[in-house]
Amino acid sequence: MWAFFHKLGSPRWFYAIASRFEPWCWALALILIVVGSVWGLVFAPADYQQGNSFRIIYVHVPAAFLGQSIYIAMAVCGFVYMVWKIRVADMAAAMMAPLGAVMTFMALLSGSVWGKPTWGTWWQWDARLTSMLILLFLYIGVMVLRATFYRLESAARAAAILTMVGVVNIPIIKYSVEWWNTLHQPASFTITERPAMPVEMWLPLLIMVVGFYAFFAAFTLTRVRSEILRREQSKRWVQDMFREKC
């Protein structure tokens, strides 16, 4: 078990393992997202109050899940990098950040488009909306901070610390709808209770959520692989590999 993680920590091994999993992740993501979108957008029944505008949930909820999960993944990578000095972890954190920012932005945008007809407003300074906006700023902050350093190691350390401190925001996002009176409704899905919608509505949503996670995995593997090649281009194994291919 530990040996496996140590191997993953070596760029060369990570490259090899990632190349093996990557095509499967892309295939899974493609299939699930296509099936989930068609099912959710065409075949799932309309809502009794919102009609068809509720279908935005099939993009909004997976995007919001990913926005938060990617941040947690970046913080875990930052922690691994700071404690064990594993460079692959830093590369992964750096490569995930733009996708996390895009997902958070998508969640905010789709929520806003849904909020206009449903609530009657594009934006309110409500606790859930505001904490999600802070998450977007954290992503942008981490990316900008990383770009300001010339030395890779200083950049990695600064980004890791900011990411880990920003994790405080994640439970605030999650519990904002319970701690305060917000315009945003409480979660329709919890681990302990049954979902607040029938199966023909939540099943396509589940497929979309799994599809988005598969997309995240595929995207990260692909980007980390190219980042490994970029950062390790002077290493022997990389040059050997390219010589073989040419």
Added chain:
Amino acid sequence: MRVRRRNRMLLIIGLVALCAIAVGLTLYALRSNINLFFSPVQIAAGEAPLDHQLRAGGMVKDGSVERDGDSLEVRFVVTDFVDEVEVHYDGILPDLFRDGQGVVVVGKLTEGGWIAADEVLAKHDENYMPPEVAEALEKAGYSPADYRQAPEAAETR
């Protein structure tokens, strides 16, 4: 080497914990600013300031919505089932606006005791269902808001 690693780990955990405490205390201190809207009871008790931008929340009272024939003007009553307050609004209402719906009204309290609203927002709850399920629930004597508590009715549609 192991000791250095452990120290780094403790340092990071300590740093994050301190930040969490700082943020937690700030939010605790600000809690009333983060959520507050006035309920009709508070307005009736004179707690809400006159002529200042404020928010009032409650349910639209059944049968209280009066629309003007040739403009967007609308009057309705917001209630918390103890006190009520009348709202005047001129604008487009959200799709979810209807009798019994939870709403948040942004506007000014006038001397006549009614609210001149600039904005009317509908609150949506976490329940989603197709229209047939909502009908089945109502037939079984539940309100759609009880979806989670009324599994039998939802399944016998």
